Amino acid sequence: MFHPKESSMTSTAPRTPHDPPAGPSAGPAVALSDVHKAYGATRAVDGVSLTVERGEFFGLLGPNGAGKTTLVEIMEGQRRADSGTVAVLGESPWPRNTALLPRLGVQTQASSFFVRLTAREHLATMAALYRCDSAAAERALASVGLTEQGGTRVDDLSGGQRQRLAIASALVHDPELIFLDEPTASLDPQARRSLWQVLRDLKGRGRTIVYTTHHLDEAEALCDRVAIMVAGRVAALDSPGRLIAAAGPTTRLLVPADRLTPEQARAMEGVDRVTEEGGSLVLETLAAGRVLAAVDAIAGLQGVQTRTASLEDVYLDLTGAGAADAPRP
Structure with a gap:
């Protein structure tokens, strides 16, 4: 004061x-x-x-x-x-x-x-x-x-x-x-x-x-x-x-878990990683359009959410495991 x-x-x-x-x-x-x-x-x-x-x-x-x-x-x-x-x-x-x-x-x-x-x-x-x-x-x-x-x-x-x-x-x-x-x-x-x-x-x-x-x-x-x-x-x-933008172009698609099985998701061309988060399957991809089309063909797009990188993703990447050893800019 x-x-x-x-x-x-x-x-x-x-x-x-x-x-x-x-x-x-x-x-x-x-x-x-x-x-x-x-x-x-x-x-x-x-x-x-x-x-x-x-x-x-x-x-x-x-x-x-x-x-x-x-x-x-x-x-x-x-x-x-x-x-x-x-x-x-x-x-x-x-x-x-x-x-x-x-x-x-x-x-x-x-x-x-x-x-x-x-x-x-x-x-x-x-x-x-x-x-x-x-x-x-x-x-x-x-x-x-x-x-x-x-x-x-x-x-x-x-x-x-x-x-x-x-x-x-x-x-x-x-x-x-x-x-x-x-x-x-x-x-x-x-x-x-x-x-x-x-x-x-x-x-x-x-x-x-x-x-x-x-x-x-x-x-x-x-x-x-x-x-x-x-x-x-x-x-x-x-x-x-x-x-x-520097964090990478990965897109995360959140699909209601009761609409798609992990095996079906992993079999889709362009899907790099599949995890479960709450009541959704999370599909990580660099080809969002192609994967969305595949999801639409199997389960429809109702309730599907699309998430691109955010500042939170950058922050968590920098402050997570090993971040303390990151080099100076």
């Missing part, structure tokens, strides 16, 4: 969402070069180099313990890298850079709140710390769909509503660079999709978003590029579309 004592170095003029971003506009939003961070014998971050361009929606993916949180905390200036170089909006975030703090928005999974205040009062307090205009709290409430709960005390909000309030707290001062850690973790499907539009709108306004999530469909839908971390290293870095 931004400390009021630190805010004394910022301008006293109220900030509005129409103000242009402060500071130099050239160069990437984040630039990391050969960054290392160890805790004893554990290499939490092991030689990470990457850039996040201004206006980019950048996803940081990986299993628990892959080093994502440590890397993000280094970007935010909460932790010091053991070695390597770190630049955020053209400046070093460490030692704690008070001039940089108002340009950053941070939402964490374990956010702190003024729990005895209402949601609106909490955001008004946050806005005052950043010397924002008086309407900032109301805009932030509306941006995450909490206007109707603005008069509810924070400690009476549901878990999902608190999650949205945490995101509003990160957005209230209209930062240039926003760090979001599992922002939709506690949201129901409808609220989750609503927040997707909030994030797209922020990107449309030129804001840069660095985003961690375990919802791979979400990363595939929202992110311009993603970095998949394994054991402190970046195992893959590209757009979701290019990562998926």
Whole structure:
């Protein structure tokens, strides 16, 4: 949370969402070069180099313990890298850079709140710390769909509503660079999709978003590029579309198990592998059209599902058995 004592170095003029971003506009939003961070014998971050361009929606993916949180905390200036170089909006975030703090928005999974205040009062307090205009709290409430709960005390909000309030707290001062850690973790499907539009709108306004999530469909839908971390290293870095295309052209056909036997499936020309999944036979093939025609001739196509590769397939391949030994990119 931004400390009021630190805010004394910022301008006293109220900030509005129409103000242009402060500071130099050239160069990437984040630039990391050969960054290392160890805790004893554990290499939490092991030689990470990457850039996040201004206006980019950048996803940081990986299993628990892959080093994502440590890397993000280094970007935010909460932790010091053991070695390597770190630049955020053209400046070093460490030692704690008070001039940089108002340009950053941070939402964490374990956010702190003024729990005895209402949601609106909490955001008004946050806005005052950043010397924002008086309407900032109301805009932030509306941006995450909490206007109707603005008069509810924070400690009476549901878990999902608190999650949205945490995101509003990160957005209230209209930062240039926003760090979001599992922002939709506690949201129901409808609220989750609503927040997707909030994030797209922020990107449309030129804001840069660095985003961690375990919802791979979400990363595939929202992110311009993603970095998949394994054991402190970046195992893959590209757009979701290019990562998926590189994963291979295999198609999986899911056929209701009562319509086709495994023996019939294996006998079809073009079927490379047959497995069982739930109540379906899964036929893997590089010749989907030919196999679909064969399935239609035997069992019909009603209830048959076709699945191509997804970001989840890429992720599971990289983070599965042996992934820890994958070479650096």
